Amino acid sequence: MKGLTTLRGLGRSELNELIESALVYAGRAEKGETSGDQLSGRAVAMMFFEPSTRTRLSFELAVNRLGGALMTCEPDTASTKKGESLRDTTLTVTAMGADILVVRHSEAGAPDAIHEWTGVPVVNAGDGAHEHPTQALLDAVTLHRRFGSLQGLRMGIVGDIRQSRVAGSLFHAMPALGVDSVLIGPEFLLPEREPDGFEMSTDLDSHLGDLDVLYLLRVQRERGTLIPDDYIDRFRVDPERAAAMKPEAVVMHPGPINRDVEITGDVADGPRSLILSQVANGVPTRMALLAALRDGIT
Amino acid sequence: MILIRGGDVFSDSGFEVKDVLVEGERIAAVGAVDVDGVIEVVDASGCLVGPGFVDMHTHLRDPGHTWKEDIASGCAAAAAGGFTAVVAMPNTDPPLDDAKIVKEVVRRGDETGLIEVAVAAAITHGRAGLIPSDVEDLYECGVRVFTDDGDSVADAAVLRSVMMRIAALPGAVVAQHAEDASMTVNGHIHEGSMSTRLGVGGLSAEAEVDVVKRDLDLVRETGARYHCQHVSATGTIELIRHAKAEGLFVTAEVTPHHLSFDETAVADLDTDFKMYPPLRSDDDRRTLREALKEGTIDVVATDHAPHAPEEKAVTFEEAPRGVIGLETAAAVVSEVVGDPRRMFEALSLKPALIAGLRDQGRPIAVGEPANIVVFDPRQEWTPETFVSRSSNSPYKGHRLTGRPLVTVHNGRIVYSLIGAT
Numbered sequence: 236m237k238g239l240t241t242l243r244g245l246g247r248s249e250l251n252e253l254i255e256s257a258l259v260y261a262g263r264a265e266k267g268e269t270s271g272d273q274l275s276g277r278a279v280a281m282m283f284f285e286p287s288t289r290t291r292l293s294f295e296l297a298v299n300r301l302g303g304a305l306m307t308c309e310p311d312t313a314s315t316k317k318g319e320s321l322r323d324t325t326l327t328v329t330a331m332g333a334d335i336l337v338v339r340h341s342e343a344g345a346p347d348a349i350h351e352w353t354g355v356p357v358v359n360a361g362d363g364a365h366e367h368p369t370q371a372l373l374d375a376v377t378l379h380r381r382f383g384s385l386q387g388l389r390m391g392i393v394g395d396i397r398q399s400r401v402a403g404s405l406f407h408a409m410p411a412l413g414v415d416s417v418l419i420g421p422e423f424l425l426p427e428r429e430p431d432g433f434e435m436s437t438d439l440d441s442h443l444g445d446l447d448v449l450y451l452l453r454v455q456r457e458r459g460t461l462i463p464d465d466y467i468d469r470f471r472v473d474p475e476r477a478a479a480m481k482p483e484a485v486v487m488h489p490g491p492i493n494r495d496v497e498i499t500g501d502v503a504d505g506p507r508s509l510i511l512s513q514v515a516n517g518v519p520t521r522m523a524l525l526a527a528l529r530d531g532i533t
Numbered sequence: 534m535i536l537i538r539g540g541d542v543f544s545d546s547g548f549e550v551k552d553v554l555v556e557g558e559r560i561a562a563v564g565a566v567d568v569d570g571v572i573e574v575v576d577a578s579g580c581l582v583g584p585g586f587v588d589m590h591t592h593l594r595d596p597g598h599t600w601k602e603d604i605a606s607g608c609a610a611a612a613a614g615g616f617t618a619v620v621a622m623p624n625t626d627p628p629l630d631d632a633k634i635v636k637e638v639v640r641r642g643d644e645t646g647l648i649e650v651a652v653a654a655a656i657t658h659g660r661a662g663l664i665p666s667d668v669e670d671l672y673e674c675g676v677r678v679f680t681d682d683g684d685s686v687a688d689a690a691v692l693r694s695v696m697m698r699i700a701a702l703p704g705a706v707v708a709q710h711a712e713d714a715s716m717t718v719n720g721h722i723h724e725g726s727m728s729t730r731l732g733v734g735g736l737s738a739e740a741e742v743d744v745v746k747r748d749l750d751l752v753r754e755t756g757a758r759y760h761c762q763h764v765s766a767t768g769t770i771e772l773i774r775h776a777k778a779e780g781l782f783v784t785a786e787v788t789p790h791h792l793s794f795d796e797t798a799v800a801d802l803d804t805d806f807k808m809y810p811p812l813r814s815d816d817d818r819r820t821l822r823e824a825l826k827e828g829t830i831d832v833v834a835t836d837h838a839p840h841a842p843e844e845k846a847v848t849f850e851e852a853p854r855g856v857i858g859l860e861t862a863a864a865v866v867s868e869v870v871g872d873p874r875r876m877f878e879a880l881s882l883k884p885a886l887i888a889g890l891r892d893q894g895r896p897i898a899v900g901e902p903a904n905i906v907v908f909d910p911r912q913e914w915t916p917e918t919f920v921s922r923s924s925n926s927p928y929k930g931h932r933l934t935g936r937p938l939v940t941v942h943n944g945r946i947v948y949s950l951i952g953a954t
Contacts (some may be wrong), residue, residue, distance in 0.1 A: 270699050322846055342849065342850045343731050343733045343849065343850070344731070344733070344801075344802030344848060344850075345801065346851070347801065348802070348804075348848050352846065362732075363732050363733070363850075365731050365733070366732070406730070416543060427725065427726075427728075427729055427735075428726045428729060430726075430729065430730065
């Protein structure tokens, strides 16, 4: 069992199964019910070789809620700092008895390589600019809870798409779930070629009135992207742009947000914003995934 | 004495079913041969018999990186691929940039008794791209190919001064690994739809095309012979086609893997598909295949680049670049070009000519040096293990058609899959 390193190749029914399961976990949590012990006797290792707050905490809470044992690997103190190879580190953790590895790494493909070496299921918690599958899944769960279905929704994805691993997973999930999407941003932040099933545009304002979902991506200053002078004029979502959208349209962002760069504070905290719902849905979504993987490894 | 019986024998006029008798280091008879006193008989029926293959682009890794390959293991891998000569690239440690070390590598190649090892010497000291090597001295000890392979000679003034000197040496050639390093920082695969989808840094085709364009201007000016190593991009093919039409002495090679695969092969980020130049688009691959068939690309060269399993068992971005190719090259060329004559041209005649190897790439005729391959164009096989010390092959587990059965070097059987009787 491979785990989940990419959403490529997952069909609508497989995605819907995970979404349905996440909705069940979310419902139980809201009613204050416990979630069972699907991970009892199992160990899940958190191997984060890049910083993370929400993804990591949300995976940890998901493991705890399912009764699993949590192994954490601190990259700053890990033996990789002492020159141990990534392969040796992951083999070591697996030898201790980790049943599932949750991996974040700065390199595309690292989770697949780790699965290849260790043979245990690996969940990709973000690999370079490649994919972040659980983010796209929790986004789908969030949209499902808001709209009842994703079929026929029109989504605009705005910002640093070229370097975004979140976009990398949305590229696969959204077409599979029937969402019709357009990628929007300055040319140098758009992919060289549009992915299958996507349009591209450099003009946000011409799309605002058609969108059900405005999905903003952070400009990744930490990866060296310079914010051009006219970015804010052309792409920042402020109250005026929010007002130009359909009445029921929503604004999403995988976080962390750069307030006043891609979105103003009043929109991020305003009624259209699903940003905190996305964060909340991260936990049941990851529970659903871990439980599904557990069923695969018994 | 060796009798190679009943094969389809290559000559200037085409292929014909004949016997070939080898006596000492030479071919003693071609035709219907009387078998008296023959020690070894090779049944070559259904096989092509032609001049041994010549690889213009082999990394023997010796001296310095012998955990990947050494002269003996590399020569054995070459013999298993039907090669009777290889041109060893200079990116060793220390680099092959002076006469003393070149002679040492050639001598150790001879000592294996397996194949002929020629050396491509570094254009600049230490392959650092700054100070030209003593090319006249290297030429004196037999070097004909000059390259800083693995890196481009980026500095136009340095390359120009070396080209002027090489133009004065009959038969010497500058071979360029065309890659503008300033454009390939953080790049790992072809810049295109796959690099977007995988989020892996791209290598632009322009990084190759721009260097070749500049080099051709220097060729026009200096009159040096120029060989373009491992071409990968359609733009480069167009430049070479024009340069040839113009009458410049420009040749080009392509690797087997650029003929077989395109960028989609890296979808799983398998490190056995990481090499520079990268596998490019399907259109590029088609262009390369056509260019090889029509002769714009002269030569297939393996860029045999061994890396140990533990070096490749890392993430894709960290993995060293390069794949092995000696043992699988002939099958790929046979499949791609179809025509056996073109196969021997691309794998033997042309590379021998460009690299100045006088005992290689000769017709199968009386008095010629006995460097011969017996190649079965129909045998199907799946490479799993390799004679090379390394196994970083993109063809692992791939069904191939066509296989060298026997390799004869200097009149001796140095490799045989059928066992001579």
